[in-house]
Amino acid sequence: MITATGITKTFKQRGGVLAGREVHALRGVDFSIAKGGAASFIGESGCGKTTLGRIIAGLESYDGGEIAIAGTPMTPLRPKQRQPHFRKIQMIHQDPYSALNPTRTIHQTLQAPLALRARQTGRSKQWMEERAAEVLSLVGLDPGSVLSRYPHQLSGGMRQRVVIARALTVDPEMLVADEAVSMIDVSLRLGILALLKDLRERLGVAVLFITHDVATARYIGDDGELFVIYRGQVVERGPVDTVIADPVHPYTQSLLSAIPVLHGLEEPGEQPVVPLESLDESQADAGCLFARRCPFRDERCESELPLLQVTDGVPQEHACFHPRSRSVIARPLSGV
Ligand SMILES: Nc1ncnc2c1ncn2[C@@H]1O[C@H](COP(=O)(O)OP(=O)(O)OP(=O)(O)O)[C@@H](O)[C@H]1O
Ligand SMILES: [Mg+2]
Structure with missing residues (x-):
């Protein structure tokens, strides 16, 4: 589904005491995820996990290396040509509250990406309504009670489900879940992890899972690979169970x-x-x-x-x- 080879990214600090200093956020990262597959990246704060996730989702540029989505290399393409490829990869952020516009109902939040899709594919308003209800059901929410609400009227876990539902409106082939449960109440975390696992199984969506926590990496993709990243370099890589059992x-x-x-x-x-x-x-x-x-x-x-x-x-x-x-x-x- 996606193959990344030798991805490098260096940030130059702009202001403050560190101005001008270079931060090597990624130093040549290679990985690939098959359709419906899973991979987890773990490492401590600042090692480059979010930067990698943003690059994979097309939200950040990279300095070197190549990303191929379904066999098509992205570098030769113009930004506009890349969009439909990167649209297959949707990012789920850590904080579901800031990811949702507080002044919009869930209905409005879902209609925006659906309207774009309807225009592209010549679909009707009724299709948009049906699809909004469908994606909410897919993430375990009751459309009847959720559509008219605002984000602040939902629990953190429900908000994260809405964020995932919004990502599903574009029929993604991969979700990049960046610490997707870290800001959610502990009692609701397992539900979100189970949902991601379920979406893998039911829809065949690949999941790239970014976490501090080894146990959650194992839960999402015990058939996938685990990547341990330190200061932008992958220092250990293998089947999740092998790496956890015998690092x-x-x-x-x-x-x-x-x-x-x-x-x-x-x-x-x-x-x-x-x-x-x-x-x-x-x-x-x-x-x-x-x-x-x-x-x-x-x-x-x-x-x-x-x-x-x-x-x-x-x-x-x-x-x-x-x-x-x-x-x-x-x-x-x-x-x-
Ligand atoms: N836009 C930016 N400008 C400058 N430096 C940046 C930028 N984004 C990230 N960095 C730096 O790149 C490095 C990697 O950051 P990144 O956010 O990818 O780490 P992370 O592994 O996601 O950390 P955390 O676990 O805290 O979320 C850090 O040193 C960070 O300060
Ligand atoms: Mg991060």
Whole structure:
């Protein structure tokens, strides 16, 4: 359905103390998702997940690499020619409240994209009404009670369902769900995840799932691939269950170990510690991007960038000179 090769994106900071500094949001990301397939991207804040999602949905430009949608490369096309291709890929944002216009009823919200479609395909007003009811039913909402309401009259979970219904009005082939449940009440999250899973199964919509949380990645696509991304580089990639059961990159291991451990109270043992810290783009990039935080680094790691590859005895792709099964403790740098 979609193939991305070597996608790079660098932002130049405009204002503030960091003005002029370059942020390498994506450093050559490759992936592909088949029709109806699933892929999940995990990584900590600032690693480039939203940037990737926006590029895939045609909402952000990319500096290098290529995206092919259903076999058609996007770069040679003019922006207007790309639109119908990117329309097949719809993004679901983290915050359903800001995604909906508060002054419009759900009916009005759905009619706008449907009117465009009706014009393109010569369909009637009645078709628009029927389709609005249909997409609401698909996301588990009762059209009769929801259509006349405003976003503030719905729960967060219902609002996110409306956002998904609006995306479905254009018959997408893929949904990019960017932290789609993180701002929703915990009790309603599973319902939204189940809906995304259900849409995959019933409509054959592919899902690209962006998350901080490994468990949700597994829920949406246990048959898909998991991509672990660190500072814009995919550092580990493989079938979800393989990566979760047996991660080989120390960064993935630290993500999976993220059971908070209080400084000084951790169990004494042999486990190496990976410091939890915010991403620092100012550090030198000569070697492995993770080297500074890695308890297993050696001289090679500090001078040479490991590329994503398969090596003997390790089933999943990894960007590490010392891939192996081990467990680590992730701990904040400065004490508690
Ligand atoms: N429009 C922009 N201008 C400048 N820098 C940007 C812009 N958008 C993103 N960045 C930078 O690119 C990097 C990746 O950002 P991105 O939003 O993709 O991360 P993320 O993985 O989605 O993080 P989070 O988990 O917090 O949502 C960050 O360092 C961010 O500051
Ligand atoms: Mg983000």
